Amino acid sequence: MVDTILLAAFFMATIWVGPFWMLMLLQPFEERTKKWMSGPWFVLGPLVSYLLILLMNLGALTDMIGDGSLSGVVSGLADVLGTPEGAVLAWTHFVIGDIIVTRWIWKRSVETEINKTLAQVAIMFGVMLMPVGLAIHLISMDVNKENNTHS
Numbered sequence: 001m002v003d004t005i006l007l008a009a010f011f012m013a014t015i016w017v018g019p020f021w022m023l024m025l026l027q028p029f030e031e032r033t034k035k036w037m038s039g040p041w042f043v044l045g046p047l048v049s050y051l052l053i054l055l056m057n058l059g060a061l062t063d064m065i066g067d068g069s070l071s072g073v074v075s076g077l078a079d080v081l082g083t084p085e086g087a088v089l090a091w092t093h094f095v096i097g098d099i100i101v102t103r104w105i106w107k108r109s110v111e112t113e114i115n116k117t118l119a120q121v122a123i124m125f126g127v128m129l130m131p132v133g134l135a136i137h138l139i140s141m142d143v144n145k146e147n148n149t150h151s
Contacts, residue, residue: 005056006088009049013092016045017099021127024106028119037106042099050092057085094130102126105137114144 020042023033036042054060060080066072080086105126109119118140125133 002056003084006053006084009053010088010091013046013049013088013095016049017042017095017127020099021102021123024102024126025120025123028106028116028123029110033106034110037103042103043096046092046095046099050089050096053085053088053092057089060086060089098127098130101130101134105133108137108141112141112144114140118144 020036023030023036027033060083064073064076064080066076081090102123105122106119108114109122118136122133122137122140125136127133
């Protein structure tokens with residue numbers, strides 16, 4: 001039963017963000033995308049998954065603290081992340097962060113009317129490799145600002 005819940009939470013977190021990400025990626029400047037991304041719905045699936053697994057494993061929080069020392073916390077964190085529950089918690093945590101940052105990238109791209117291709121590249125990497133997507137976006141914004149000041 002627990003394995004089924006973990007699998008469902010993993011897939012719910014992963015699949016939930018797909019339609020939101022695809023709209024931001026394929027139709028970044030469309031009204032439908034703006035409507036879908038205007039509320040908190042884009043993060044609801046992963047958040048519910050995270051909270052469900054966390055509630056099933058409240059002891060994991062105290063296990064992560066260990067003896068309170070830095071090495072105890074790191075060791076406790078490694079122990080928790082080495083479990084199926086810890087892996088799903090970490091995954092849903094990543095998915096939540098990725099979609100929130102990707103939404104921020106998308107929103108700034110729309111507000112500044114950045115080149116569609118640059119926005120799409122940053123958005124594509126936003127969910128796949130969020131730090132890379134964020135770096136691409138920041139560089140694109142800087143290039144866009146430079147181009148606008150020279151116009």
